[in-house]
Amino acid sequence: MDYSYIFRSAKIKKESLETAGFTTTDGNTFSMNQTVSKGAFNADITLSLSDQTLTVHLFDSATSEKYALFDMPNSHGAFVASLREEVQQLIDEIKSKCFETSDLKDDYIAWIKTQFGAEPDYPWPDTPDYCVFRCQNEKWFALVMRIKYRQLGLTGDEEVWVVNMKASQDEIPNLIDKKSIFPAWHMNKKHWITVLLTAATDFEKLCELTQKSWELVTK
Numbered sequence: 001m002d003y004s005y006i007f008r009s010a011k012i013k014k015e016s017l018e019t020a021g022f023t024t025t026d027g028n029t030f031s032m033n034q035t036v037s038k039g040a041f042n043a044d045i046t047l048s049l050s051d052q053t054l055t056v057h058l059f060d061s062a063t064s065e066k067y068a069l070f071d072m073p074n075s076h077g078a079f080v081a082s083l084r085e086e087v088q089q090l091i092d093e094i095k096s097k098c099f100e101t102s103d104l105k106d107d108y109i110a111w112i113k114t115q116f117g118a119e120p121d122y123p124w125p126d127t128p129d130y131c132v133f134r135c136q137n138e139k140w141f142a143l144v145m146r147i148k149y150r151q152l153g154l155t156g157d158e159e160v161w162v163v164n165m166k167a168s169q170d171e172i173p174n175l176i177d178k179k180s181i182f183p184a185w186h187m188n189k190k191h192w193i194t195v196l197l198t199a200a201t202d203f204e205k206l207c208e209l210t211q212k213s214w215e216l217v218t219k
Contacts, residue, residue, distance in 0.1 A: 001071050001084075002114060003091050006107070007052040011100040014049065020097040022047065032094075036086045041067060043087055045094070054094075056087055073117030084115070092204065105144065105161040105197045111207060112142060116214060120144070141166060141217040142210055143187075144197070152182045152194065161197040163206075165213035175209070 022030035022045075032045040041058045048054075058067040069075045070083055112118055112133050120131035130145040143164040152162075164187050167175060175181050175193060180201040184192035195201055195209060 001056050001087070002053070003056060004053045006054055006091070006095055006099055006110075012049065012052075013098050013100060016098045017047070020094060022098075034090055035061070036090070037083060041083065043090060045090070047094075054091070056091070058083065058087070088207070104201070104203065107203070108163065108197055108206060109144065112210065115207070115211070116141075135214060135218045137218065139217045141214040147185055151185055153178065162194050163197055163210075164192055164194050165210055166191055166216045167193045167209065167212065168216065181209075 017030050018024070020032075021034075022032045024030045028049050030047045030049075032047075034043045034045065035041070036043050036058065040061055042061055044057045044059065046053075046055050058070045059065065060067060067083075069077070069080050070087075109120060109131070113120075116133070116135075118133045118135075120133060122128055122131050124130055127145070130143070132140045132144075133142040135141055144161065145164070146159050146161050148159055162185070164184055169190055172183075172190070172193060176183060180196045180198070182194045182196075183189040185194045193209070195206055197206075
């Protein structure tokens with residue numbers, strides 16, 4: 001599975017790769033092997049500096065056969081999802097140790113592409129940088145846009161990138177902290193929330209909420 005999106009929004013710290021557990025024979029291609037699912041699978045992680053790629057392939061520990069479902073974007077079973085979540089944690093750890101993050105919005109969009117196989121749609125000519133992500137049923141599960149802080153009830157006219165996503169009506173009151181998660185701007189507040197795409201937002205939490213939005217919309 002391809003996790004090269006990291007390179008689009010972060011700068012590699014080459015000196016940190018070997019400290020993080022990577023090995024290399026040529027100073028360009030770095031490799032790491034980690035076990036996942038309590039040792040049932042081996043995760044082969046490969047990072048190329050020249051190509052700016054980061055890929056992960058899973059192999060059955062008992063048979064050494066490649067686990068193909070992990071690489072298929074349309075495979076959304078519970079077991080595959082649990083493997084992807086565990087591998088994502090490995091990727092997040094690598095990112096934390098070996099990259100300097102520069103842009104959460106770009107990172108987030110790239111993650112959506114990898115996680116759901118969804119491409120951004122830019123439907124509004126008057127706001128050409130706003131984009132939506134759709135499920136296979138063509139319904140939105142994420143809307144990325146730029147608004148002013150005051151439109152969220154905060155002080156200031158500075159603009160900030162946010163994402164609107166669907167959430168469970170019962171969970172919304174507990175999710176909203178008015179620090180990084182807000183009642184939905186310009187959408188039904190009973191079913192949608194707005195999340196900041198800034199350092200104020202935990203990226204793992206952002207991805208978790210997006211996954212839930214996708215699940216709600218695909219029902």
